[in-house]
Amino acid sequence: MLKIDNLHARIGDTEILKGLSLELGAGEVHAIMGPNGSGKSTLASILAGRDDYEVTEGxxxxxxxxxxxxxxxxxxVAGIFLAFQYPVEIPGVSNINFLRTALNSIREQREEAPLSGKDFLAKVKACAQLVELDGKLRDRSVNEGFSGGEKKRNEVFQMAMLEPKLAVLDETDSGLDIDALRIVAHGVNSMRGADRSFLVITHYQRLLDHIVPDFVHVLAGGRIVHSGGKELALELEEKGYDWIVDAQPTEQA
Amino acid sequence: MSEVATPTQHAALAARVSDACRSAGMVGAPYPGAVAALDTLGYPTTRQERWRYTRVTRLLDVSPTAAAPHTAPPAVVSGLDALRFTFVAGQFVGGDTLDEGANGCFVGPVSVALARYPERLEAWSHSDFATKEWFAALQAAAPQDGVCILVPAGHKLERPVLAHHHMPAGVHVAQPRHLIHIGDNASAEAVLWSDTTAQSEGMMNAAITAAIGDGAHLSLEVVQDEPGTVHHMGHHHFTQGSNSKLTVRTATACAHWLRNDLHILQDGTHADSTFHGCYLPNGQQFVDHHTRIDHAHPDGQSDELYKGLAADKSTAVFNGKIMVHKDAQRIEAYQRNSNLLLGEQAAMYAKPELEIYADDVRCSHGCTTGQFDKEALFYLRSRGMTETAANNLLVQAFLAEVLDGFRPEIRDYVHSVYARRLGWS
Incomplete structure (x- = not known):
């Protein structure tokens, strides 16, 4: 479903991705781990279409x-969803109005009829329950004054509403306490299915205790340097990244 | 850079405008103080602080053609149930006058009110503007028809009033005069709507003068929706008695070149004033909101909020003065002005002015000018919104604080004008 081949990307003069290749099949959950500055969030941003980055190759x-x-x-519209690491606050736009506009904008571009008010609200109710999102938060301005955990739950709530084919979770676990982590993971797990793939970007192994991936990749220096099964995450937690990163051939000048 | 008009130039403008208004039809006599002021007051120049960003030399070229045809324009916000009055270029063209007699409510054209109840209009119906500001003096020297709302003490006007002033196509001048008097403990709601065609040119020099008695309420919505190239000068003057409550909301939906001067005088204790406004110039448009509130007595409150966007090469000006007089103890005055610039060549001049002569007061003001939040735009687009839908939502959100205060019909209409003008609908 997703094939990334030899991707090179930079922001300004700084090259961040240097030949990243990765393939995701339908229904698969892939985790990407890696040290700070390795390009994890850049990959997420490029997948979602942020135009600050320039793709130079691949x-x-x-x-x-x-x-x-x-x-x-x-x-x-094609079915990609990015759960932001830092969800944006938008004062003056209610969560509900935001989602209705987004959902109907997508449906219009897919040449589907807009959702009826009744169906929309039923869907809101079901999805909000999934991540235990308070009714008050649905009516408040998008992310305004939300706690870190509420923002991340709101991201998963939006994901449930928009039903993407590929969900990219960019450090969705950062800033979450253990209860919020469990809620978020539950939301994600209940959305797993044969037609939906996940790319879970995380710094820590603990999220992967709750969202168990099919594959784990290590991103370092702008490339995938190691891949394995879910047990790789535990190994990384124990040994850190150095043993993999140091084993890489140094770049030619 | 300053520009100064020669005395002959602005005297000639005054003569042209007065002649045109006289031949089309005036209401009442020229205000003597105004006629004198036209001679003694100089024409405004950008050397004066109040006119620093407002170039009025361009108005010197206004040269009206023959009187406008008096065809009634299409109704605005037709879903709104109201006492409706329509004016075209300063002339009354339609509406059913409400006249409950000398001691009752009157709502109708100023021309009719002057004929029937001249004594009810005397003491309060000219503002300071008429002798202190050149364009206000010009208006008062040749006033034309507008709506007159007289609500005697203790009465409540049950239906809102909607006065619609229209500038037809062609080069015209109009100097409508709207008069509102709310007696003690009386109340009324009104909408003053001015619009033009896309082919309208010339000048609209309009005055609103309102006196609000002790314990009285007035809620006023002013809508300015003027495509075309009319130059609009607005002189909006309110005097409030003790324990009175005034709400003025001004939406500049569209204007080629517009200057509003709004002045509220709290002339009694415990008065409460709310004045909000929004504007969104684009292209090469110019919109200038000058406001002033005088807290002249103790224990008053005021809440001022103006928000706007300037796009393309347009210019927006906000100047908000809060004057707290020596005896006005324990007043609370809040002012906020927020602006967004949507174009690299758009300009925004914002100036809060606080003059405080009392020592026990609470005053606050905040003024911000910024740009569209790119991160928010990306967030919305990543959720599937088109750039148009996302922009629209962000503008709606930015202006909601102001627009949500209007009636829903007006709020939706103004938003739709903004969306259309920015090419977002």
Whole structure:
């Protein structure tokens, strides 16, 4: 479903991704771990279509479509969802109005009829329950005054509403206490299915106790340097990244 | 850079405008103080602080053609149940006057009120503006028709009033005069709507003068929706008695070149004033809101909020003065002005002015000018919104604080004008 091939990307003059290749099949959950500054969040941003980055080489295909040709909106319409590491506060826009606009904007671009008010509210109710999101938070301005945990739950709530084919979770565990982590993981797990893939970007192994991945990759120096099964996460937790990163051939000048 | 008009130039403008208004039809006599002031007051220049960003030399070229045809324009916010009055270029063209007699409510054209109840209009119906500001003096020297709302003490006007002033196509001048008098413990709601066609040119020099008695309430919504190239000068003057409550909301939906001067005088204790406004110039448009509140007595409150966006090469000006007089102890005055710049060549001049001569007061003001939050825009787009939908939502959110105070019909209308003008709908 997603194929990233030899991706090079930079921001300004700084090259961040240096030949990243990765393949995700439908229904698979892949975790990406790696030291700070290795390019994890850059990968998430590029997948979602943030235009601060310049892709200088390589390709990304999603369901056979050249993803790099699509803008952020079109990627969402194609079924990509990014759960932000730092969800944005938007004063004056209620969570509900925001989601209705987003959902119907996607449906319109897919040439589907807008959701009826009744169906929409039923869906809101079901999805909010999934992440135990308080009714008050649904009516408040998007993320405004939300705690860190509430913001992340709100991201998963939006994901449940938009039902993406590929969900990219960018350090969704950061800033979560153990209860919030469990709630968020439960939301994600209940959305797992044959047609939906997840790319879970995380710094710590603990999230992967709750969202058990099919594959774990180590991203270092802008490339995937090691891949393995779920047990790799435990090994990384124990040994750190150095044993993998140091084993890499040094770059030619 | 300052520009100064020669005395002959602005005297000629005054003569042209007065002649045009006289031949189209005036209401009442020229205000003597105003006629004198036209001679003694100089024409405003950008050397004066109050006119620093407002170039009025361009108005010197306004040269009205023959009187406008008096065809009634299409109704605005037709879903709103109201006592409706329509004016075209300073002339009354339609509406059913409400006249409950000498001791009752009157709502109708100023021309009719002057004929029937001249004594009810005397003492309060000219503001300071008429002798202190050149354009206000010009208006008062040749006043034309507008709506007159007279609510005697203890009465409540049950239906809102909607006065619609229209500038037809062509080069015209209009100097409508709207008069509102709310007696002690009386109340009323009104909408003053001005619009133009896309082919309208010239000048609209309009005055609103309102006196609000002790314990009285007035809620006023001012909508300015003027495509075309009319120059609009607004002189909005309110005097409040003790324990009175005034709400003025001004939405500049569209304006080629517009200056509003709003002045509220709290002339009694425990008065409460709310004045909010929004504006969104684009292209090369110019919108200037000058406001002033005088807290002249103790224990008053005021809440001022103006928000706007300036796009493309447009210019927006906000100047908000809070004057707290020596005896006005224990007043609370809040002012906030927020602006967004949507274009690299857009300009925003914002100036809060506080003059406080009492020692036991609570005053606060905040003024911000910034740009669209790119991160928010990306967030919305990553959720599937088109750039248009995302922009629209962000503008709606920014202006909601102001627009949500209007009636829903007006709020939705103004938002739709903004969305259309920015090419977002």
């Amino acid at each position: 390709s990304i295909t999603f369901d056979g479509v050249d993803l790099l040709e699509l803008d952020a909106t079109e990627r969402a």
